[in-house]
Amino acid sequence: MARFVGRRLLYLLPVLLAVSLLTFLIASLLPGDLAYAILGDQATPEKLAALRAKMGLDLPIWQRYLHWLWDVLQGDLGRSFRTGELVLDAVLDRLPVSIELMIMAEIMGLLIGIPLAILCAVKNGSAIDRFFTGFAFANLSLPSFMVAILLIFLFAVQFNWLPATGWVPFSEDPVGNLRSFVLPALTLAFAEWPSLMRVLRSDMIATLQEDYIAMAKAKGLRPARILLVHALKPSSLTLVTITGINIGRLIGGALIVETIFALPGIGRLLVGAIYARDFIILQGVVLFVAAGFVIVNFIVDMLYGVLDPRIRHGRA
Amino acid sequence: MTNPPLLSVEGVSVELPTPRGQLLAVDKVDLEVAAGRTLGVVGESGCGKTMLSRAILQLLPKKAALSGRIMFDGQDMVQLSPEALRRLRGPSLAVVFQNPMTSLNPVLTIGTQLIETLQAHMGMAAPAAAKRGIELLAAVGIPAPEQRLRQYPHQLSGGMRQRVAIAIALSCEPKLLIADEPTTALDVTVQAQILDLLAREQQRRHMAMILITHDLGVVAGRTDEVAVMYAGRVVERAPTTTLFSHMRMPYTAALLAAIPKLDSPPHTALPAIAGRPPDPTRPLRGCSFAPRCSRADDRCQAAKPPLDTADHIGGQYACWHPLQPAAVARA
Amino acid sequence: MAVLEIDDDTALVAPVAKRRKLGGLFLCAVAWILLIGLAAVFAAFLPIASPTDMDMLGKRAPPSAAHWLGTDSLGRDMLSRLIYGARVSLTVGLLSSVIGVTVGGALGMLAGYFRGRLETFTVGGVDVLLAFPPLVFLLAVLAYLGQTVLNITLVIGVLSIPAFTRVARAVTLSLSEREFVVAARALGATHSRILLRELLPNVSLPLVAFFLLGVAVTIVVEGALSFLGLGVPPPAPSWGSMIAEGRESLDIAPWLAFLPAGTMFITVLAFNIVGDTLRALTDPRPGAL
Numbered sequence: 001m002a003r004f005v006g007r008r009l010l011y012l013l014p015v016l017l018a019v020s021l022l023t024f025l026i027a028s029l030l031p032g033d034l035a036y037a038i039l040g041d042q043a044t045p046e047k048l049a050a051l052r053a054k055m056g057l058d059l060p061i062w063q064r065y066l067h068w069l070w071d072v073l074q075g076d077l078g079r080s081f082r083t084g085e086l087v088l089d090a091v092l093d094r095l096p097v098s099i100e101l102m103i104m105a106e107i108m109g110l111l112i113g114i115p116l117a118i119l120c121a122v123k124n125g126s127a128i129d130r131f132f133t134g135f136a137f138a139n140l141s142l143p144s145f146m147v148a149i150l151l152i153f154l155f156a157v158q159f160n161w162l163p164a165t166g167w168v169p170f171s172e173d174p175v176g177n178l179r180s181f182v183l184p185a186l187t188l189a190f191a192e193w194p195s196l197m198r199v200l201r202s203d204m205i206a207t208l209q210e211d212y213i214a215m216a217k218a219k220g221l222r223p224a225r226i227l228l229v230h231a232l233k234p235s236s237l238t239l240v241t242i243t244g245i246n247i248g249r250l251i252g253g254a255l256i257v258e259t260i261f262a263l264p265g266i267g268r269l270l271v272g273a274i275y276a277r278d279f280i281i282l283q284g285v286v287l288f289v290a291a292g293f294v295i296v297n298f299i300v301d302m303l304y305g306v307l308d309p310r311i312r313h314g315r316a
Numbered sequence: 317m318t319n320p321p322l323l324s325v326e327g328v329s330v331e332l333p334t335p336r337g338q339l340l341a342v343d344k345v346d347l348e349v350a351a352g353r354t355l356g357v358v359g360e361s362g363c364g365k366t367m368l369s370r371a372i373l374q375l376l377p378k379k380a381a382l383s384g385r386i387m388f389d390g391q392d393m394v395q396l397s398p399e400a401l402r403r404l405r406g407p408s409l410a411v412v413f414q415n416p417m418t419s420l421n422p423v424l425t426i427g428t429q430l431i432e433t434l435q436a437h438m439g440m441a442a443p444a445a446a447k448r449g450i451e452l453l454a455a456v457g458i459p460a461p462e463q464r465l466r467q468y469p470h471q472l473s474g475g476m477r478q479r480v481a482i483a484i485a486l487s488c489e490p491k492l493l494i495a496d497e498p499t500t501a502l503d504v505t506v507q508a509q510i511l512d513l514l515a516r517e518q519q520r521r522h523m524a525m526i527l528i529t530h531d532l533g534v535v536a537g538r539t540d541e542v543a544v545m546y547a548g549r550v551v552e553r554a555p556t557t558t559l560f561s562h563m564r565m566p567y568t569a570a571l572l573a574a575i576p577k578l579d580s581p582p583h584t585a586l587p588a589i590a591g592r593p594p595d596p597t598r599p600l601r602g603c604s605f606a607p608r609c610s611r612a613d614d615r616c617q618a619a620k621p622p623l624d625t626a627d628h629i630g631g632q633y634a635c636w637h638p639l640q641p642a643a644v645a646r647a
Numbered sequence: 648m649a650v651l652e653i654d655d656d657t658a659l660v661a662p663v664a665k666r667r668k669l670g671g672l673f674l675c676a677v678a679w680i681l682l683i684g685l686a687a688v689f690a691a692f693l694p695i696a697s698p699t700d701m702d703m704l705g706k707r708a709p710p711s712a713a714h715w716l717g718t719d720s721l722g723r724d725m726l727s728r729l730i731y732g733a734r735v736s737l738t739v740g741l742l743s744s745v746i747g748v749t750v751g752g753a754l755g756m757l758a759g760y761f762r763g764r765l766e767t768f769t770v771g772g773v774d775v776l777l778a779f780p781p782l783v784f785l786l787a788v789l790a791y792l793g794q795t796v797l798n799i800t801l802v803i804g805v806l807s808i809p810a811f812t813r814v815a816r817a818v819t820l821s822l823s824e825r826e827f828v829v830a831a832r833a834l835g836a837t838h839s840r841i842l843l844r845e846l847l848p849n850v851s852l853p854l855v856a857f858f859l860l861g862v863a864v865t866i867v868v869e870g871a872l873s874f875l876g877l878g879v880p881p882p883a884p885s886w887g888s889m890i891a892e893g894r895e896s897l898d899i900a901p902w903l904a905f906l907p908a909g910t911m912f913i914t915v916l917a918f919n920i921v922g923d924t925l926r927a928l929t930d931p932r933p934g935a936l
Contacts, residue, residue, distance in 0.1 A: 015774060015775060015778055018771075018775040018778070019775065019778050019779070022775060022776075022779070023787075026784075026787055026788055026791060027791060029788060029791040029792050030791045137919070137923070138916060140919060141863065141867075141912055141915040141916040141919050142912055142915075143867040143870060143871060143911075143915075144871075145870070145871055145874045145887070145890065145891075146890065146908045146911070146912060149890060149893075149894055149897070149904050149905075149908060150908075152894075152897060153897050153901055153904075157897050157898050157901070210418060211413055211415060211418040211419040212418060212419055212420055212421040212422075214370075214375050214413070214419075215411075215413055215419045215420070215421075215481075215484075216421070217375055217405070218373055218375060218405055218406075218409075218410065218411045218413075219405065219406050219410075219432070219433045219436070219484065220401075220402045220403065220404065220405035220406035220407070220433070220436060220437060220488075221402075221432060221433070221436050222402065222436065223398075223402075225432070225436075229424070229432075230421050230424070233423045233424070234421065234422060234423045247780075248777075248779075248780040248781060249780075249781075249782075251780040251782070251783060252780050252781060252782030252783060252871075253782075255782055255783065255786070256782075256871055256874070256875065259875060270783065270786065270787075271786070271875060271877075273790075274786060274787075274790040274877060275876075277790070279790075279791070282787060282790055283787075286779075286783055286784070286787045289780060289783050290778060290779045290780065290783070290784075293778065293779070293780050294778045297778075307423065308422070308423060309422070309423060309468040309470070
């Protein structure tokens with residue numbers, strides 16, 4: 001297991017470095033430069049030169065990258081030139097909201113996807129199976145902003161059960177906090193469950209034909225135990241991979257959903273930074289999100305070992 | 317026989333749908349096994365012996381059509397509810413599958429797979445079940461059983477895994493054990509050990525056993541009765557000793573001749589059975605072995621010989637031109 | 648195993664019936680794509696109102712002879728806006744996928760055929776690009792570059808390269824070892840001849856299937872950008888911005904959001920159905936989703 005982790009770690013570092021380089025290079029796509037963007041209308045040649053010197057923008061690009069990377073490694077992602085807020089503080093302040101949203105969404109997605117996958121795998125080829133696989137396929141073509149509109153229309157406009165926007169801190173009003181998360185999380189879950197279900201269903205169908213399932217039946221185990229213990233665990237390897245791959249989409253989805261439902265998370269911070277053309281915040285958030293994404297994928301890779309003892313013992 | 321048999325298979329047929337038409341995997345098979353007795357079922361791969369065992373266990377694929385009666389311990393297995401079947405499997409009826417590489421769940425520990433059976437049927441609490449599990453592993457000849465409970469199947473050799481599978485099968489003291497080619501996937505050196513283990517436990521527990529194999533040599537010393545299957549039918553059936561001394565069916569003789577003998581000189585070619593079994597989706601009108609049989613004539617092509625008791629000492633065979641017992645001695 | 652190959656049999660029986668059923672759906676999807684495509688191309692010649700002319704007296708009007716699908720909250724013709732919106736969606740969807748399939752397909756084929764350093768470099772680059780959550784990357788780059796249709800198309804196109812590279816490389820790798828390629832090489836065919844005449848025809852079918860799925864994804868992404876107000880600048884109509892505008896009047900005129908949403912959903916679904924059917928044809932595994 002230690003060697004397995006070590007090998008993956010060796011791969012993680014160059015990818016993180018490349019991600020930082022790319023993030024840095026994106027910022028150099030800005031027409032003009034950062035000093036120009038900051039000063040805007042008030043830009044005079046003297047002011048521009050002074051600001052460039054102060055920010056080190058007159059250095060060659062590779063020196064700027066190394067300076068920036070050095071700061072980043074010390075936890076300094078810069079300071080917003082609009083609000084004066086430290087980027088790292090802004091990110092850490094909003095991170096819990098995004099994480100709560102994504103975890104709730106993932107749980108809801110799994111709660112919908114896993115039972116449907118098991119049902120369809122057991123009833124493979126039946127009308128129920130065909131209905132839900134068709135439904136899942138259609139659902140894949142339904143972007144999250146449409147789902148959000150539908151859910152808002154149903155639950156907020158028509159029935160007025162749940163708030164469409166607004167967020168209260170958990171510490172002030174736990175129930176209100178959870179209620180404000182239901183619709184956003186459900187929106188994201190709608191984008192999650194079809195792919196989870198499709199993958200688990202086809203793996204489960206394959207697993208149910210294995211000898212060890214016949215053996216479990218021959219042992220006279222209860223059907224629930226056969227499905228949930230003997231069939232689900234060996235079928236869930238691809239499910240974990242897909243969950244990992246989906247995190248990228250989940251982050252993108254969170255960005256849209258946080259904006260629609262006015263949740264103060266990372267996504268809204270990023271979109272807000274774009275609206276306000278606050279490039280320092282933007283760069284910091286992109287780096288943070290991309291690095292987080294890479295690290296989460298690394299952890300998902302590790303989960304393989306937990307699920308399949310054959311990988312853990314180096315006999316893949 | 318005075319008591320009714322523990323298991324009686326009456327006119328059982330299994331049909332499977334395939335893209336090329338209906339496949340008759342098992343064709344009106346009749347068999348009995350009395351309590352505490354052993355029956356060997358012998359035949360080439362594809363002869364329907366595994367389908368027959370799956371039919372007895374009621375573990376046929378969903379699309380398979382089963383007809384006939386399977387009476388076990390006074391109940392018709394075919395009529396039982398899923399819940400009643402579940403209660404029967406384990407404490408009354410157990411199975412050891414062919415390949416221990418695939419019959420144990422790769423992601424669950426040996427302990428889990430052994431103990432769950434005890435908990436499901438014997439109502440044991442976890443510590444008691446674990447203790448019993450260790451005893452069972454020791455009984456099937458597994459060293460250091462306490463540590464094995466925490467291990468996964470891939471950490472054990474093939475022979476050890478099959479011992480674990482046997483321990484699981486024996487765990488609820490079944491009345492009938494079906495061993496489906498239990499040694500085919502194992503090294504030659506381990507095969508005899510596993511077969512001896514099965515025979516020993518069968519005697520010790522007075523349980524009935526069906527030993528399914530393609531190897532006549534395997535059933536020779538270890539069964540009370542033998543049924544030879546070909547193309548879904550039972551073609552010869554006799555007490556084991558009678559079968560080997562008074563073999564009547566040419567197919568059985570051919571199977572026997574295909575076993576390598578220790579006393580033949582090295583590099584002797586084995587007399588393989590020429591040709592292949594008939595296509596089970598295209599049943600023949602006559603004897604299914606006729607295309608491969610040296611004794612076949614027009615009658616064999618035209619009509620199927622019934623499974624007959626005529627002039628056999630305590631057995632039955634299905635052949636128009638049976639061997640004379642003397643012919644076997646030369647084979 | 649001696650179970651008479653049951654597993655294979657059941658696998659063979661099932662998909663046959665399934666495929667025949669997909670036929671009707673497949674044709675409907677193709678028809679819808681053609682309909683939308685033709686309407687978008689010939690929008691200027693169709694007898695419809697201008698998509699930007701406002702009628703302040705007829706805001707959120709129900710369908711009528713003058714406005715077949717009614718008007719939006721600024722009194723603009725919905726049908727016309729839907730059709731002109733299709734122009735944006737299809738232009739961005741098709742062009743950026745063309746960029747992806749051309750560059751990604753070429754890179755993947757070269758990497759899969761020549762192997763070596765080129766492959767290591769390509770795979771590494773693909774891994775780094777895939778390390779970014781795509782929507783975040785897209786928004787960031789557009790924020791720096793500026794939001795125009797051209798930039799949106801280019802950036803989505805670049806972002807779709809890695810996926811196409813992966814598919815092309817995988818298919819090329821498996822084909823390179825096959826007899827017809829080995830035979831061509833043994834006969835002394837040049838690299839370019841093998842790549843263009845032997846490999847390209849075989850790689851193109853999976854790539855076309857993937858291309859159609861890519862168009863579906865791109866339409867969704869463009870819609871999301873416009874929905875956030877970070878896509879095509881107003882007043883040009885786009886399905887995403889129409890949904891965002893319709894959201895404001897969900898309580899009084901929900902159809903203003905649901906009309907563009909429905910149109911977009913059916914279009915994306917149609918591309919997914921056609922792409923998935925083609926993919927199933929090229930994927931030999933039965934029952935693979």
